[in-house]
Amino acid sequence: MVREDKLEKKLRAREYRYEREQRYLRKRSELDEVLEEVFDRRTLMTIYELMNRGFIGEFYGVVSAGKESRIYYALNREGEPLAVKIYLITSAEFRKTRSIYIAHDPRFQKVPRDFRDFIYLWARREYRNLEDAYEAGVPVPKPYFVRNNVLGMRFIGEDGRRYPLLMEVELEPEIYPRIYEQVIEAVKKLYREASLIHGDLSEYNIFITPKDEIILIDLSQAVRVEQPVADELLLRDLRNIARYFGKMGVETPEPEELFAEITGRSPFEKPL
């Protein structure tokens, strides 16, 4: 009797495995049309798992294909539009150039040695940055999920077409001062309410909606205000902003002055 039970269990387990594999293969062939061959097996498994759990319902085309990540347009089970950012499992080089952003982040104590784990941490950190910014009311895409190297956030656009980035549009000259004010407000809020600095802020990482509202994206390099690189990155962000809006005819204060306005101290003083 006992032995039969065991046998039955075994058979059921095998059947279950078989069914799971079939499901996996079905999903796989559907997905093969969308996902190129750039992903490793474990990344594909992560994607299938997210689909099986309903975080991702349908996958559509690629929105952006960078060296380090790819972004896909997708829908979740509720039909909400998603931008799914998938970090490529790249070389150890990535770890070398990015460690500085992770070092001394109080939210993430350990910097993993293994570069796959490092990239997982990188994705988790971008998710956390989005979450902290979003909760503080900074205009960023709402984050939905992160698993391993796959991050899901709100898709910024309509009908699968993304809105343009600031660098892709030419607006009426009188619009620029208003956009500039929004950007400075967002940087201020990010600093004061979320304790974050964007770290890669420029016209390349700012969306502009049809109502001329801004949305900041790409918070993977954002750092906490208490990290050693924080001041340098904030100043660099402000220089980029002043340069761009200066070019667009907006009169902007010196970056150092903006820094003081946002932080309450000069960029050359050590923070308390």
Ligand SMILES: Nc1ncnc2c1ncn2[C@@H]1O[C@H](COP(=O)(O)OP(=O)(O)O)[C@@H](O)[C@H]1O
């Ligand atoms: N939430 C989003 N909705 C729509 N498109 C997005 C979204 N996030 C990113 N994109 C698109 O993908 C591109 C790359 O995303 P980004 O996060 O800036 O990664 P990276 O610059 O590191 O490749 C963006 O320039 C934009 O065109």
Ligand SMILES: [Mg+2]
């Ligand atoms: Mg970018």
